[in-house]
Amino acid sequence: MGFFDNLFPGRGDPFGAGNGMSHSIDLTRRRPTVSLTKQGAASGNLRVNLSWRMRTPDLEYRSRASGDLLRHPMRLFRPAEVPSHTQGLAKVDLDLGCLYELTDGSKGVVQPLGDLLGEINEPPYVKLSGDDRLGSGSGETIHVNLDHRDEIKRLLFFVYIYDQTPAFDRTQATVTLFPSNGPQIEIALDEHAPQARSCAVFMVENVKGELVVRREVRFVYGFQSELDRLYGWGMQWGQGFKSRT
Template sequence: MFPSILSNQTHEVTNQMGIQLKKGERFNLSKTSPSLTKVAIALGWEIATKLNLSDSSPQSCDIDASVFALGSDGKIPDERYFVFYNNSQSPDGAIAHSGDNQTGQTQGDDETIYVDLEKVTAAVEEMVFVVTIHDAQAKHQNFSQIRNAFIRLYDRTTGSELARYDLTEAFSEETAIEFGRLYKKDGNWRFQAAGQGYKAGLQSFVDKYHSDIKNSKNFGEMPQIKQVTLPKIERNEASKKTPKAREIKLEKTGDSHKINLSKLGSSELLVVHANLDWEELENRSEFWGKQQGENGTPDLDLGCMYEMANGEKGVIQALGKNFGSKTSSPYIFLDKDDRTGATEGENMYILRPDLIKRVLFFGFIYSGVGDFETVRGRMFFKISNGEEVHIELDNPNRNRSFCGAAMIQNTGSQIVIVKKERYFKGHEEADRYYGFGFNWHRGTK
């Protein structure tokens, strides 16, 4: 029997009218306004500086608001559920675009997305609102030249404002912002303020949410952005490779590697791929198996304890069948439970590292051997920017079957991978040390 999950802690802002949201906070529309059916999501901005220094007046800046209506798989059902300046309405009639404001020089709202919640098809579970600068690269424009940007939600029937998020983050090179998302959970419509900037264009989001429509005539001369595909980590191959420029080894406890979230280039959004691999040391597992009445085959599990920027906490691991989610918070998922280590080990993915506060990756021995002295454990991180981070679990403690291997932390502009390699008797002891504050109960696979 092993400790399993627990009470998942979340923090949401509810039951307030006209609330001012901060980055990462959530607002429950259905609880606040049970009769709400028609909502407007308005976006606005101002030009902060002269964009053409040879001109006495600010150059116009064409900023576009778009919405991707996603299904349970995190993709749009078809291309018509991408609503933007060249497709002003979704096929179910639930989502409509106010039109293209090409200057941003009006007062108040610049572009608005209208949503009729009663008409939203059952195939749509989430709407992601993004703002991009048209021809940003050619015009040498970015969000450092924009001020007073905001997104606000209001009741179209009464005109009353429900929630507002003012973008206060300082951006330098970013040309796109994921402003927020409207999603359905437990029968309630909720909104989350995102405020995450990217050095990318509209095509980057198209690639993310529906790769089949990137050649649509609606995109005109918009550059094609190739989607990043993470290579599989083949068993034992990574440790045999010749070191290369983008391969980082964290050798000592406390060693770290930083990845700049604001300088990823105009490609797919950052993804972190974690892999736990192991091999049994010769002549050790047979002895342990005899002592325990088992076959001696080590069964190691990869898992993580996470805390999101909005306060949500949880554990992902095969124990208790908590495999996470690809398409909803926390956007962290475990691919499988490898009982033998005979394949490529176990893999976990963080699809939205920009939304996390910290993630502790751990490995623990479920059966077969007694501690990490009897197996050779390794953890690898493949980052979608091409970097690889290698961690050897080479300093084990006897009679400790749980290893807090690495921590990923979000500092705002960077994510930092830190080698921890600290050994514990189990989940609860590790949790007390790192202060996640879970309530554990016994469980099995």
């Protein structure tokens, strides 16, 4: 049976989409780390999901607008009035990526740009399952095969805005980790950084055989090359593009 035969609900258990745990751990500035090893989750499939949606004020505006139409039905025939900060929100395209470094010294990136989707049963043991361009409920997901944890030195998960329009302050983005055991781990990208184009969200490091997740939530104004510089990956970067769908 292939690895991905077990990634989805109803197809098996060992690398399933979660363990049904209803509670979660929030990584914050005050509590920035958690050990996957200590909670018995340093093996199997680690699922990392990015999701985002409109921020609450935009939703409240639409709710108020709907109420106004009920009281004043003739407004239905007027041109729609939309707050300026919601202009183009539907075009915001957040991408999830992962910089990896293995214990043999090999380095690289898994991301939608350049169709660098990775591999799950061979190096780098990191696989992007898809590219969500609309902020749907499923979001974007990267799978990590922790059965090869001894070959993984560190993984830096990051989020960037593909269309280069700063908009982190207009979305409610959350990255959620679903380990093979124990509660899910949530990291909110909730710090005020309206001009940032990328964010280093969290690091997974192999520290003397212990897998530790550390919150970063470090916003930058550049892209992958700037994250590379900040975390010392030492790779060469060029311009990349997504394939058309």
